[in-house]
Amino acid sequence: MKAGFIGLGAMGAPMARYLHARGLLTAVGNRTQAKADALAAELEVRAARSHDNFADCDVVALCVSLDADVLENVNALAQVLRPGSVVVDHSTVSVQTARRAAATLQAQGIGFVDAPVSGGVEGARNGKLSVMAGGEEASVDKVRPVLEAYASRISHMGATGAGQATKAVNQVLVAGINEAVCEGLALGEKLGLDPERLLPTLMAGAAGNWFLDKRGASMLRGEFAPGFKSAHMLKDLRIVQDIAREAAIRLQTLELALADYTNLVDHGHGDSDTSVLIKLKRGS
Structure with a gap:
């Protein structure tokens, strides 16, 4: 499995490191390019210059700040990811945003899991986050190896939006x-x-x-x-x-x-x- 990670802040960077430790991380991206370049150099993975650089990923994880950031990334990923791939969003956003993201990706045959986390920066650094997931069971199952890299508990709460x-x-x-x-x-x-x-x-x-x-x-x-x-x-x-x-x-x-x-x-x-x-x- 090849995984990408977008959003390398206080939570995202340690989560990406755990993916790398499992041999899953292929590419990283961040709004501030220097941050992506630095982590990519440290982990010897690809620093994405555009969403095209995630095209070969089976799973792309997001951990960004705002609803608009989620939708911007989802709209771009919908144009480049292969059918059957899955986007998993760890951001905290509205239920409506999660459903919009899922619909955008579904139109291209791409799965979506809304998967906000709890446990704070300490949980991200220790790989002990609690993940609350919403989405189709097949999509949740596909991203489970990614989630297991940094979660101590993964709970599938129901349909899209249930995680949020x-x-x-x-x-x-x-x-x-x-x-x-x-x-x-x-x-x-x-x-x-x-x-x-x-x-x-x-x-x-x-x-x-x-x-x-x-x-x-x-x-x-x-x-x-x-x-x-x-x-x-x-x-x-x-x-x-x-x-x-x-x-x-x-x-x-x-x-x-x-x-x-x-x-x-x-x-x-x-x-x-x-x-x-x-x-x-x-x-x-």
């Missing part, structure tokens, strides 16, 4: 956890509790969670180098807002997180990690 719907649920939970952890730790600071004792105590009980474990200490030190940028969280939450509106359900946790991350982005924290939310909870 699952990611929407995931992001509601993530947003709520972020809110609770940042409020709790801000309270702990006000009460003068020692972080070196507080954090392991919380992690040992029912309050333990991924965000507290991976971001608790760094946020208390005032370190907000991005694992997941606040601007990307806001983008995801707006997608969830549209999905919730269509489902006719009010999500108060979502509303709070939307307001908070809009505030953070508006005040110049869009490139900071989502844990920068503690600044709001401190009142700073």
